[in-house]
Amino acid sequence: MMxxxxxxxAIVFSAVIGIGSTVAAQERKPGTTFRDCPDCEExxxxxxxxxxxxxxxxxxxxxxxxxxxxxxxxxIAYAFALGKYEVTRDxxxxxxxxxxLADPAGCxxxxxxxxxxxxxxxxxxxxxxxxxxxxxxxICVSWNEAQSFTAWLSxxxxxxxxxxxxxxxxxxxxxGTAAAAYWGDKQEDACAYANGSDLTRKxxxxxWQADQPCHDGFVYTAPVGSFKPNAFGLYDMMxxxxxxxxxxxxxxxxxxxxxxxPRTTSDCQxxxxxxxxxxxxxxxxxSAARGYDDIAMTRVVDLxxxxxxxx
Numbered sequence: 001m002m003x004x005x006x007x008x009x010a011i012v013f014s015a016v017i018g019i020g021s022t023v024a025a026q027e028r029k030p031g032t033t034f035r036d037c038p039d040c041e042e043x044x045x046x047x048x049x050x051x052x053x054x055x056x057x058x059x060x061x062x063x064x065x066x067x068x069x070x071x072x073x074x075x076i077a078y079a080f081a082l083g084k085y086e087v088t089r090d091x092x093x094x095x096x097x098x099x100x101l102a103d104p105a106g107c108x109x110x111x112x113x114x115x116x117x118x119x120x121x122x123x124x125x126x127x128x129x130x131x132x133x134x135x136x137x138x139i140c141v142s143w144n145e146a147q148s149f150t151a152w153l154s155x156x157x158x159x160x161x162x163x164x165x166x167x168x169x170x171x172x173x174x175x176g177t178a179a180a181a182y183w184g185d186k187q188e189d190a191c192a193y194a195n196g197s198d199l200t201r202k203x204x205x206x207x208w209q210a211d212q213p214c215h216d217g218f219v220y221t222a223p224v225g226s227f228k229p230n231a232f233g234l235y236d237m238m239x240x241x242x243x244x245x246x247x248x249x250x251x252x253x254x255x256x257x258x259x260x261x262p263r264t265t266s267d268c269q270x271x272x273x274x275x276x277x278x279x280x281x282x283x284x285x286x287s288a289a290r291g292y293d294d295i296a297m298t299r300v301v302d303l304x305x306x307x308x309x310x311x
Contacts, residue, residue: 028311033084033233036157039094041307043081044233046172050075053170054253054288059180061283066252068288074167076260082164082172083306085224085235086243087149090134092125092141095149107140108300110279117300128301135223137241137304143271143295146244146305153307164308165262166247166272166290173238173275173287175231180286181238182230187282191216193228194239195278196285211281221278221302238285241304242273242293249292271295277302 028034030047054071055062062068095101107123123129125140141149150161164172179185183193191198191214198212204219216239218226225235237243246262249270257263270292276284279302283289293303 042084044084086137086306089138092138130220136221140299161309163246166245167260169274195222196239196280242277243275244305245272247272
């Protein structure tokens with residue numbers, strides 16, 4: 001079964017609809033981006049379509065416990081908007097300031113030996129234990145705090161922002177591809193598209209394993225947009241930080257929704273995350289890879305989120 005301790009850890013959006021645009025939703029076509037206010041998230045329009053969710057038995061790195069089975073067809077019959085980037089530290093700072101958000105008690109930090117993710121007191125989203133820029137993805141936030149962010153953004157814009165469903169996330173990440181990752185199956189190509197566990201990290205920490213046979217240039221998180229986007233023009237859909245989804249944890253895809261909606265029954269104390277992070281091996285940097293975290297307590301140095309909204 002998937003868990004944080006066992007996880008390894010075309011069309012480009014180039015046209016930008018004006019900031020604060022009132023262009024009708026039907027005019028927001030795939031290939032465009034927009035913002036609902038000057039300092040709001042830049043959103044990319046994802047087209048309607050179908051895809052095969054999960055992984056085939058032949059895929060290298062797939063979950064041996066069956067978390068990615070059964071592979072099944074999902075049809076998303078609607079276009080939707082997804083953040084072009086992961087929510088940044090500066091964007092989260094605006095939310096924290098306007099809402100008077102209190103700092104959490106600590107953050108979970110990766111260690112090479114058990115316990116793998118101890119909570120370190122005093123660490124939080126603006127004191128992560130390593131250097132970040134305002135354009136780095138926000139980390140050390142919980143699922144509940146991400147929900148509060150989407151509620152704040154919804155109130156601010158008058159639009160309904162939310163976390164994406166797991167199916168929406170995988171569909172957007174694949175961007176029409178069927179390979180293990182949206183850049184293909186070659187591990188040496190990963191560093192052009194994703195911030196993962198690679199030779200750059202091994203250069204700084206010689207005792208750590210380098211899982212990607214290339215240098216991505218970052219030991220920890222990278223400013224969003226530092227790597228090549230996928231065919232839908234979305235950046236960092238693999239690597240950098242794990243991304244939260246709306247789905248409750250279920251160990252596989254038995255009776256999973258086939259219409260893009262989130263699974264809202266089963267273990268809702270834990271929620272699915274996707275995409276891998278700067279700590280992830282090639283097995284974690286796959287479109288089908290799944291993980292999960294506790295919604296209330298888990299704040300991790302490689303866990304963040306991006307927002308979605310309907311059109």
